[in-house]
Each structure stands twice: as C-alpha cells, then as structure tokens.
Amino acid sequence: MGASSDSGAQTPAVVTRFAPSPTGFLHIGGARTALFNYLFARHHGGQFQLRIEDTDRARSTEPAIAAIIDGLTWLDFEWDGEIVHQFARAPRHAQVANHLLVNGHAYRCYATAEELETMRAEQRAAKLPMRYDGRWRDRTDGPDGAPFVIRLKAPQTGSVTIDDLVQGPVTVANAELDDMVLLRSDGTPTYMLAVVVDDHDMGVTHVIRGDDHLNNAFRQLALIRAMNWPEPQYAHIPLIHGADGAKLSKRHGALGVDAYRDEMGLLPEAVENYLLRLGWGHGDDEIISRAQAIAWFDLKDVGRGPSRFDMKKLESVNGQYLRAADDARLVTLIEPRVATALGRAITDSDRNTLQCSMAELKKRASNLNDLASGALFFLRTRPIPMDDGATKLLASAPPGVLADARTQFAGINDWSTAALEERARALAETRGLKLGQVAQPLRAAVTGSSQSPGLFEVMAILGREETLGRIDDALDTMPAQGAN
C-alpha cells in the first residue's frame, strides 16, 4: 500500500476493519465487534480487514497478537488482505501531522505535563469541564529546542452531527471538544491520529466499533475534515454487559475466546450465533447459519442499548449446535479431554466406541466437557468405578435380578439392542417386576452410574464380553444375597 493511497482505482463499495489493540486477549466483546464488521462487509460483498493497533509499545505483546489471530481463525472470521500493523506506519502518521502543521490546521504546543496538570486541577476546582485551553493555539513563539506536541487546530464554534448507522444522528457542539494531541513530544502518533490515517489509507468506508468510541468520532471527524478526506460512515455498537448490568469483567465472561473454546468447550458456530443475537435480532429467528446471517445482517437492526451476557443461553445455543454437529467431528474434539481424564492415549477402538455412542451422548451434553465426561464410562477398564447413585442402586436391587439378567444375556446369540431389551422385559415379567427394577441395577453395573444413555444401546455398543464382565464385577462386590 502506498504512502497516500488516494487512488482507489477499484475501491470496493464497502470496506470494514476490526482494529484490536494487542494488550490483552481477544475478548468476547471484541469478537462481537469483529463479527459485525465481518458480516456487514460480506453482506455488501465488500472487504473485511484486520489492523493491529500496537502503537502502545509498552502494553502491546506478541502473544496478544497471536491470541487475536487465533481467536478470529477459530471463529472463522476470514479477513481480506494483509494484516496492518499500526506501529509500522508511524512515519506516515507523522507525515500527516506535519502536513497539517504546514497548512495551518495544526500547531505546536509547548505546554508541559505539569503545566497541564495544574490547568486541569484548576478546572476541576472551578467545576469546569476539563479540556486543553488552547494556550498555544495562536502562538508561534515556542522556546527553541524545547519539546512540543502537535495539536489539531479544531473548529471552536458550530457543531458536528454524525449520522451514526446504529445510534442515529448525534450532534455535539465543537465547543465541547478541545485541540487533541496528534503527535507526541517524542514524535510518535497518538491513537486518534493513527486511526484516522490508517482508516483513510486502508480505504475504510464503514467504521463499526464499540460505542465507547462515539465521543472520539467527533474529534476524528475534525481531523478528517482538516485533511479534506472522505468521511466514513460510523456505526457505534453498544458494549456487552455482565449479568448484573455492570461492565463486563472477568467474572462475567470477558475472557479470551480461547477460554470459551478450551475451558468451556464451546463450538465456534454456537459462540458466533449467540454473539449475533446479542443486540441484534431478525424476527423470531434464534438459530441462524453463517449464510443466513450474512444475508440478513443490517446495522439498522442493532440495538442501541447495552445487552447483558447470559451464559445459560450461550450453553443452550451450544447444546443445539452440538446435537446438530457431525459425530466424527465431535469425536475428534473431545479426544484430548477424554485422554486426559483417562490418563492414557485414545486407541482406534476407543474412537470407534465414541463414534458409535456419539448420537446418544450428544443429546445429554451442552458442551464438550460434558460430552467428554459423559463418554468416559464407555472407555474405562474393568472394574469400572461406581458412583454413589450406582452403589445405592446395586444395594437395593431385588435379590438375584442381576445374576438372572446375566444368565439371560449370556444366552443371547444376536447381541443387539432389541434382543437385550426383550430379555430384560421378559425377566421383569416373570419376576413380577417393573422394567426399571431390572434396568436400574443393570445400569449401575454397566455404566457405574444411575444416569446414562439408553441401557440397551450402551450394552450393545459395549459388546457381549465387556457387558457380561461388568455385570460379573458388580456381582462380585455385592454382599451374598440370600442365594435363591
């Protein structure tokens, strides 16, 4: 990209960008901002670009940049073109500041930090708005060699109205704004300068960002006008709040997206769907595919008020996507978790078992953690552990049912769900028991728990040898019940 790319030969009608600062991890709010930018660009057949705002050298880190890229990749928000690293463009930013200095739209300010601090203290004491008072605005007698910053000579009268695509028309009097610093005394650009210059050079047509930037937009517009550049359209989306209505914090889920993937075991499409529905709606639609989202997304449908993050609903949405997900994909996803829990590597046989049981398993899980832990009993080696519920079931089982059931099952030639169930029902009938009185002890013996997927499906998947073995194990631990 050239230093000043005004050429726009084949400039797309819509160019959006996601511009995170790599000072932390990509959090959920940032992910939503990225999603809206992505969707809007794709909806209009335009471009979605990524810019890393790393001008804060002290706080920007490589791991943070990697985390941002990792998060966007996981969510599959594919950006167009090369990633723009803001810091590398510092010379261009300085060039613009100096250009403004030359044409009179900016000036040197020699006020020291201490000086400005006392100015603010006085304003605070007088209960006046704290703004730079423009003391160097019309002076050119700066001390030789003294450090200075370059400030924008912003209009002081009149007002500016931004037709925000989300917030609607917003007007602010120029008197409310002060002359912002463009270039610091060390020659580095401020964020305000850098964003405007980069957005212009990247050909950004729509600035979609958190509404914490709404106030900044007016200052940035003054700079854009001073440069006589085309003005982008703005869309300031409300920030996400925690369940208690307060700003999102770690307690609420302002975690890196990696936490949603790794710790919570969520699916990227579910996180995307949830984020999309947070502050945006399309009739009664809840589960919305990427393609539909692109077709339907419009900034005018984005709500103006902040919405609260609801983990329960996220889990629910994730559960729906989990049930619709491909079984083989889920097997792959839970493999590491299962291996860790089991303390051993997963074999092909294990994989096969997981694949066969996945349809049953996923109905009982809303995230990958649940899915993995729910699958464990299939893969444990005998004798499998019994939880409290299972122990109680075995202790209160009608005398002899387990042994009788074992005998019945052992006589089955066709080891199938249907055959297993038929024998169990027959046994219950002859002994005058309800099916549950037979099935529950069996469930305990075979799964080690009082809750599990369908018992006969489980036994069919486990196979004759393993099933019978587990029943034998249970029989061994049971106190000798008055024989027959």
Add this chain to the structure above:
RNA sequence: AGUCCCUUCGUCUAGCGGUCUAGGACGUCGCCCUUUCACGGCGAAAACACGGGUUCGAUUCCCGUAGGGAUCACCA
C-alpha cells in the same frame, strides 16, 4: 460536573400509530414421552420504567423525571 447515548417478561429480543387481551428464545414451574438422565412435545407464571403531552387512537412520536451506560490522557 458537563457532554453524548440508552430504557418491552429475570435475560436476549419481535414490535417500526390501530393487527397488542404485546410474539419468540433462554431460564423457572407443571404435564406428556420414558428403564435413569437427557432429547423431544405440550402448557403456565413473567414485560411496554414513571409523568406529561401530540393524536380519534399510543409499546410505537415529542418533552420531562428516574434509572442505566459511554466519555474527562503526550491510553487505545
């Protein structure tokens, strides 16, 4: 403090002057299905912040109040 923004069930939202005795989803509760737990199905409770206008008629338009949020840097 000032400036700016926002306000429909607990939560996310639909609604864009009459179709609202306000719809959907999550959550909650009940019932059904059923060998357990889930899934699934059915049903219930649950909201237009308040006060003024405008209008034949306001959830929908305007103003005020209250509440919430954003913002005060040589941070981004």
